[in-house]
Amino acid sequence: MSGVIPSPNIWRHPGVYEMENRSVDPDGVLETSMRSIRSWDGATVLDIGCGSGFHLPRFAAAAACVIGVEPHPPLVQLARRRVAALDDEALRARIDVRAGTAQTLPVPSGTIDVVHARWAYFFGPGCEPGLAEVRRVLRRGGTAFVIDNDATRSTFGRWFQNWLPDYDPAAVEAFWARQGWTRHALDIRWDMPTRADFEAVVRIEFSAEHADRILASHPGTSVDYAVNLFSYQAPEGLWRRR
Template sequence: MSGRTGAAPGAIPSPNIWHHTSTYELENRAADPEHAIESAMRSILGPRGWAGRTLLDLGCGTGFHLPQWASAPDAAARVIGVEPHADLLTVAARRVRRLGNVTLLAGTAQRIPLPDASVDVVQARWAYFFGPGCEPGLAELDRVVRRGGTAFVIDNDARRSTFGGWFRRGYPMVDPDAVEKFWSTHGWTRTPVDIMWRFDSRADLEAVVRIEFTREVADEVLAAWPVDRTGGVGGLEVDYAVNLWTRQF
């Protein structure tokens, strides 16, 4: 599937999921198989987690993460997915059609289609909030998150891990120190989290690498990454580091 139809006004195109939706699904399945990110979120939210709360997944894409927020044993009372791309919302609607506590809305981080002080927990995972330039979205979070609420932003930590090295090679214009200074200056707290990519096949790994980087960079990193010819997982796992940025409201 390839995303080609309309998007909400002001949307910033994604270079991967908008144009390579099926391959990005492989990436979603491969990323963080041990659920380290959710564990870190729970440790910050406390024993209750998101249970009984209103949770906003901002930039929800195809809704990959929505079922985990909406399902027992720690289901949110209401889950809202906001996504600017119409094709991705269509996929998300199919994914959550049996979940009665999920609402999908077309919108952007800069103009969230929700009332003031209407959500308790926000997650934005590899979506829009990449440091300098995202101030309009931060202002919207100030508006929609209730007092006592928590927002989480998950992004790459380019200073650590194998994937971090690949990211620095592919995106040399991104200064990880400047990104950290941006978030800290705006009152967010950093929690480093170690995750991994774990793929079912070398073909899946290569397909995902090729939607994340230019052909030249993808060729370089794949040529250097081991191929496990013994039937093991050696070449199918990539160590990966992220920053979990948190703000309490």
């Protein structure tokens, strides 16, 4: 699809990324924090960049309707197969996976209560077209969540900053503030079942050189991980069509 930038981790290594999804935030810090801002019980939820659909059933357990949007055709198929394999027929009926991009969401205006995007597309300056789409699809008073790395703190944050020395976390945070979003600094962790799993995940997240350095200096199967949860609430006034 036009304007899509390939993801170096999940696009190339969906199986390893699945393991990473299972091992991120075992304490549920992200979900608890999002729910403290806006619950999705009985809501219509949009998951942008849903990948292989890992989070779709989790939202659908409480939401009235969950729409997953993903631009990469193999991941769209994986997400649809995940949904089709669910034992609960009612749960399956509440999930819809659509091919599309953040810049042109295949969703009508003013129909979404909660938007969720986790490590997908919304990385700061340059994502303005997607943010305009988020504002378009949100209902009055709806809430959007974007989750991204916090490179200013934690062991993982140090790895991330060393890998991308030109990344400016202060500029990214200032960008979100200008857009009217609120930053929530959270502390989570990776906790992999085995060292082999940990090594595999590190190797899809960093270059070979940086992964070698990380693994040589960091024993074990877990790491502390700082993230930013950015939230936005749509105005209570009438939304406008584009």
